[in-house]
Amino acid sequence: MENIVKKILKTGIKSEAAPFPDERLRVLRGRLSEAVLRRFGRALAIRHVDAGSCNACELEINAMHNPYYNLEGLGIHFVASPRHADLLLVTGPVSRHMELALKRTYEATPDPKLVVACGDCGVCGGIFGESYASLGRVANVIPVDVAVPGCPPSPNAIIQGILTALMPEAETQA
Template sequence: MWQILRQIVRTGIVSEPPPALDAALQAEVRRIHDELLAILGQALAIRQVDAGSCNGCELEIHALNNPYYNIEGLGIHFVASPRHADMLLVTGPVSRHMEEALRRTYDATPEPRLVVAVGDCGADGGIFGESYASCGRIANVIPVDTVVPGCPPPPIEILRGILAAVKVNPRGGRPI
């Protein structure tokens, strides 16, 4: 046991150097962060809803929470209850089994509320389309403010979509 501890102390922490940051992407993320803070002036609570996706979009949404994008530092955070949310971030084509749950989630979100459809499936049903098992796009079930295309869209595009939804009407609600 003591040999292992001595070896650990002698060796120290061994790791790779951090990857070089893309300056252009970092500048774009910072600009979007500053713009969101200027528009909102307060925190934005988001409830993410998976309405039947393949989880590709969810992986990109989770990347928004890593230190590279750091949306928590900006005041944007994800909440567990739609009753605490200002915005719904919905992914996937709406499966028939999730149709009622999505409507209830939308109804439980207090006014003014924003809805962002993420991914090609959320925008137009994607490869799943409309069928006996799928309602298709999210707008077929609830009103959508902004659509973020891509399969899956990169985190920076999701961040731009959130910004676009907030810019349309900073106090939330339906665009005028």
């Protein structure tokens, strides 16, 4: 126990400042009213759905929880069920074998809800594209509010996407 406390003290606080929202990442405008977004504030619950990713985006989503990005320090946390979620964070081109599961997860998420597509595959289909097995971008299957490009996008870029989805448009433009 003593060694654990010593290590924690020696490590110190590593958290860095969060990025600013970026209006260019927005796909759909004004899906949620300003009043709703204000109510969310930053107390946001996210359900992640891997709809066919190569798992690199998952590495970066997990990295958002490390001490440098400290996502929970912003009031944003991941939940185990879509029924507890305000926002779906979707990775991958949507494989046809995941289409039904993704639609059901979307339907199970209570309104008002937001969707962020994460990574080049989610944004445009990426290198896998559309085929007998892949439906391509997430917006081909469910509505997407914000799309974050990158292969994979960095933790900061994903946080930026989430904050953009949460921020009333008037404020990000200011």
